[in-house]
Amino acid sequence: MKPLRFLHLKLIALFVFCIAVALSPHIPDITYRSEITDYFREDNPEVKNFHNLEADFGVQQSLLILLHSQTGTLLSEQGISNLFTITSKIQALDGVERIQSLLSTAISNNQQDTRSLYRHIKDGGDLSDPILGQLADNVSNSSLLSKNGTVASLQIHFADTEQIETLYPLIRSTLDAAFTTPGLGEVHMLGPVEIKHALHHALMHDGFYLMPLVLITGLGVLWYFLRSWWLVVSGATSIIIALWLTAGIVGLLKLTINQTSALAFCIAFIIALADIIHLLMSFTHQRPDLPPQTAMLNALRSNFMSLFLTSLTTGIGFLSLNGSSSPVFATFGNIAAIGVACAFISAISITSAMAVWRQTNARNQEPDLFQRWSLAINAGRTRLKAYHYGLFYLITIALSCCVFLNDYHNDPLDYFESDSPIINASTLSETEFGIHHPITVQLNSNHRDGIFTPEFLHALNGFESWLDAHPMVSRHNSYSSVLTQLKRHLYQGNLKWSASPNQSSELADLWNLYEMASPDNTAETLGLDKHFQSAVISLGIPKLSSTQLLQLQSDINQWFTNNAPAIKISVTGHAILFASIGKQLTSNMFIGGLLSAMVISLLIGVFLRNMRIGVLSLIPNLFPAGVVYGLWGTSVGVIDIAAAGTLSISLGIVVDDTIHILKRYIGFRESGLPPQLSIEKTFEEVGAALMLTTFILSLGMMVLTLSIFGPNQTTAILMASIIVVALIYDFIMLPDLLERCDGWLFSNYKLRATTPAAQLQ
Known part of the structure; x- marks a missing residue:
């Protein structure tokens, strides 16, 4: 009976191998995404607000570039010329919709013609001291240029998010060629697109370095404790087939992985290694006078129930992540549970069948x-x-x-190493602008042209005054502040005309002037939707705890409840998502x-x-x-x-x-x-x-x-x-x-x- 039973075991091993081969065509069906919002369910109201803002204004799929000059202030003729060259080259790339920088600022020439600085330079205008003075006044309290003038920001928006992956290296090479290589300074990148790129880099690093290291370490442990190269080959083959099976099933289910859920394959490898060593150690400690097949069957009998129950409980632990309401962690748990099951099946079949093919000297240690x-x-x-x-x-x-x-805190920028490029960029942003994270507040008037009404303008001006005094807000910007700057320059900086517009007609006139200043100036560049129903206010905040972020969100909601209940608002951004959800x-x-x-x-x-x-x-x-x-x-x-x-x-x-x-x-x-x-x-x-x-x-x-x-x-x-x-x-x-x-x-x-x-x- 024993040879027959072992024959059944070998048939099971062959069947497992055939299943792995049959599942192979599904492995390429595993899809990869590195969207930070994938950590949260799409039906969550906070995520809906985030995606609605992205659809309406495109602010979430943007790339923020910080140019750190090493040759002096960028608010100079040479600095502006360099910035113009860089902006022109990036703007010429197919798929770049618009770039917001200090070149987007409206200025007035001697004939009182108002246009953007970019259009002024493109049309052959000079960079005289009055022009530079206007520019300095415009950016004095913005995140477009640091106070010392050595750091300028460019926010790139993309026409097609599908092209971002192709455009990213082109933008990087353009910046290196026009700014870094000539020795003008350093380039740092931030924003949602850079976070996505950093996440992808993390996955590639772990895939190319950690997986081979785990493999080498595992095989070394196998050899050290078994002292048999054939048993090492048996165990390694079993692990490979277990991972092969796991990948095939994951592809068959069309699961999507990212840098977190991909870790499940490493954990499945480690658990498979533990199962194999447990079984092979029992096999090597059987009596030396027993035939190899009998010794292996004895090892299986004494370990099968324990291995089965431990695999079952481990799988349940992983499957419990489905209750987290996070798609990424649910996928992680499902892949790991599949890997644990495949590791068990492969260990009792492939390992058992292969280990007895050759006589080893590892018995009865x-x-x-x-x-x-x-x-x-x-x-x-x-x-x-x-x-x-x-x-x-x-x-x-x-x-x-x-x-x-323990205190709860969840900051997506904390996910990266302290010396990584994205953290260096974040540190520069905090130092020069006081901004660790951007937050966007969307104000919805609930009807067309609602942003031009006196009621909306009154609420907006009151809210911005409240933001000026809030200790958790470093900077803020809205269409009202941009148009107020434009009005002041029309009257040559006269403080009499520095008040925010509060009349519908005045605001409409300023909007028309802004739109005529440059063909690149649109409602979207000003933070407005095409129906003039909604507007966004961009907030720059310092490094805050999650509790403080949630308090800030609550304070903003409470202000509108008390002062402008007719306006529908949403407060969103990566920081808010990770703090609240x-x-x-x-x-x-x-x-x-x-x-x-x-x-x-x-x-x-x-x-x-x-x-x-x-x-x-x-x-x-x-x-x-x-x-x-x-x-x-x-x-x-x-x-x-x-x-x-x-x-x-x-x-x-x-x-x-x-x-x-x-x-x-x-x-x-x-x-x-x-x-x-x-x-x-x-x-x-x-x-x-x-x-x-x-x-x-x-x-x-x-x-x-x-x-x-x-x-x-x-x-x-x-x-x-x-x-x-x-x-x-x-x-x-x-x-x-x-x-x-x-x-x-x-x-x-x-x-x-x-x-x-x-x-x-």
Whole structure:
């Protein structure tokens, strides 16, 4: 029967391989996106506001360029000429709709002709001192030019967002050729398009560097503990087929990945490696006189249920991310759950079939380092006194309470390394303009030409006065402020005419003058929709916490409720999205993690036929996460969506060790062994394997901390920490709980008496 059963195993392996081949054509169907809004559901009102603003005004698909001069102020004849050359070359690119810069500012010549500075230069006008003086006055309190004149900004808007990926390198090369290479200064980029580019760069970095590093590290670990190149080849083949299967299924489901969800393939690789080593270590420790196929079948029999249950609980932990209401984290969880299932199937079939093809010298190894450590730790645990455990539990509870020291904060710019180009650009923006994030406030009058009404103008002017006094707003700009500047220049800077327009006719006249100043001047460039129903106010804010951002949003909404209830407003931007929706996602992820822990506890009780064991397993599995998040609160103190999502992921993984211990322990107790001896024999059998898998998982996670993408780093650091701490609690807390609660756990069992010889087997 045994050869037949192994023949079935080989047929299963062949079937798995054929499925992988059949799914191969679907792998190219995996699509990639790096849109920052993909982290949130499309039906969320905040996301709808964001996309509506993008559709109406195009402000979200823009690229902000900061030109940092090293040759002096840009507010000079030479500086303006260089800026004109750069703007002209970029504007000539097919797909660039418009560029807003200090060249867009309207100026008046000696004949009182008003036109944009760009049009003035293009028509051959000179850059006399009066012209430069007007320009300096226009940009004195704007984000177009820094106070010292060494940093100028250009905001590029695109006619077709599909062409942005093609235009980006062309714009970069134009800037390098016209500004960087001649030694005029440095170029820095910000804005939604640059964030998208930085996200794509993070994915490429992790794909080209981390995946090979994880692979090399994994194969090195395999060889070190198995000391057989053939077993390494068997394990590597199994991992490749598992990832092959995963990619094929993901493509078949047409899932979309980004720099976060792509990390699921790395995690699936690490878990597959742990499964394989667990199985092959059991195979190599079978009696040397057994035939290879028999030894492998014995290894499968002793590990199948544990591997199956651990794969099931790990998959549930990942699937719980679907409750986060974040498409990216839901996709991450689904891919990882698929990878865990494929890793299990591949391990018990491909690995088992390949490992016995060739005779290896890895059978019946002497106790290794982890075996010796496991026995030493268990021996040390038995010498602990009651007050030792009391102190241990007290420290555990105290550290877990430190979870409340964490504050919620979610800033998309924190996702990038401190020395990355986008952070350098952000630092320059904060230093020169006081702007860390832009925020857009859209005001909707609810009827055509509504922005020209006195009521709307009165509300707008009052709101801008309120913004002037708000401590959380560095700068703001609207169509009213631009037209007010234009009016002042018409009257040669006379302060008598510096008041904001408050009459419909005056505003209409100024709009006509603005439109005639340049053919590039449109309603959209002024922040208006084509029906003159809505207007946007651009806010520049310093670096704020998420709580402060939400307070600012609430203050703005409250101002309009009190002063202009007829105007419909929306406050949006990347910072607002991550502050408002991210808080909800964080809460959902924590709740999802706790629910998955309960489901896992129920499954443990069902599969181990003891629901009380399932309930007890919650304690040593939840406390490690509590301790790590408590330490995180005392050191970092910030919880974002990545840190919250790690709870669900880690719970499914750390429960693996608990399952192996409980399965063996219940078996020994049912056979009649007393609690202390059952624990001792349990750790003799599985202690080394638990330490080994913990080492593998934590090592793999530590490799992932080398990611240049912040959420991936956070996930890897927290997971590695929780996995290590969980092993400590499985070695100290779980045995103590099993001994103390033995009467309650096994009150419904009729323990079978066995002979001393049987007890020692």
